[in-house]
Amino acid sequence: MRTPLTSIRGFSQTLLSSWDRIDDENKKKFIKIIEEQSNRLINLVENILTVSKANAGNIVMKKVFINASIKSIIPMFQEQYKNHKIVFIPQNDLPPARLDEDKFQQIMTNLIDNGCKYSPEGSIVTITTEAKGECIIVKVSDEGVGIKAEDADKLFKKFSRIENHLTSKAQGNGLGLYITKQLVENMNGMITFESEENKGTTFIVKFPVYNEEEVLKCSQKS
Numbered sequence: 317m318r319t320p321l322t323s324i325r326g327f328s329q330t331l332l333s334s335w336d337r338i339d340d341e342n343k344k345k346f347i348k349i350i351e352e353q354s355n356r357l358i359n360l361v362e363n364i365l366t367v368s369k370a371n372a373g374n375i376v377m378k379k380v381f382i383n384a385s386i387k388s389i390i391p392m393f394q395e396q397y398k399n400h401k402i403v404f405i406p407q408n409d410l411p412p413a414r415l416d417e418d419k420f421q422q423i424m425t426n427l428i429d430n431g432c433k434y435s436p437e438g439s440i441v442t443i444t445t446e447a448k449g450e451c452i453i454v455k456v457s458d459e460g461v462g463i464k465a466e467d468a469d470k471l472f473k474k475f476s477r478i479e480n481h482l483t484s485k486a487q488g489n490g491l492g493l494y495i496t497k498q499l500v501e502n503m504n505g506m507i508t509f510e511s512e513e514n515k516g517t518t519f520i521v522k523f524p525v526y527n528e529e530e531v532l533k534c535s536q537k538s
């Protein structure tokens with residue numbers, strides 16, 4: 317949390333104290349950094365609040381059309397990660413899911429953010445949706461560093477980060493996937509991943525289809 321704040325304060329101070337000496341291009345660059353770091357801080361605070369409320373059950377399950385929900389947040393990511401291409405391939409006529417939409421977007425934010433952070437500039441992050449039986453499946457794939465099989469257990473633990481040549485460059489605190497898993501499971505879903513080192517990673521999230529009669533669950537076997 318300190319890193320984004322330090323840079324927001326630093327660039328604001330520089331702009332204020334040296335306004336007349338900085339050319340327009342650099343002013344714009346500094347303000348852009350302040351904007352990016354503010355976004356990062358907002359996501360981080362959102363995640364920290366979730367940890368502190370993780371078991372409080374403040375989840376509001378509703379009928380959510382996932383394709384529209386994903387579509388609405390993609391421009392924000394494309395803006396933040398200009399050097400990646402973010403591609404969304406929705407399944408047509410996808411049935412609605414039973415979800416808390418804010419929490420769903422927080423999940424997507426964490427997964428897309430990771431997909432961009434742990435892959436090289438110029439690569440593609442692909443999001444797909446599909447319905448299968450009583451579950452809606454959302455996949456977030458990247459062409460990045462990948463995750464070693466032996467690190468799989470660490471991944472979803474609180475504050476755990478895994479060393480790779482991008483972790484030192486990418487800001488993070490190891491909370492994202494911990495929270496993501498908790499949120500997914502609190503909404504009767506499940507999360508898994510497939511990965512090949514230096515080829516890429518796909519996170520797979522399943523949520524139950526919305527159904528008037530009964531509350532469905534997506535577990536390992538479905």
Ligand SMILES: Nc1ncnc2c1ncn2[C@@H]1O[C@H](COP(=O)(O)OP(=O)(O)O)[C@@H](O)[C@H]1O
Nearest residue numbers: 430431434462477478488489490491492493517
């Ligand atoms: N898409 C991905 N590709 C490769 N490694 C990943 C990916 N997503 C997560 N990781 C690894 O898992 C660790 C934990 O992720 P996360 O909980 O989101 O924490 P953070 O992003 O803050 O480091 C990361 O530090 C990274 O090493």
Ligand SMILES: [Mg+2]
Nearest residue numbers: 430488492493
């Ligand atoms: Mg993360």
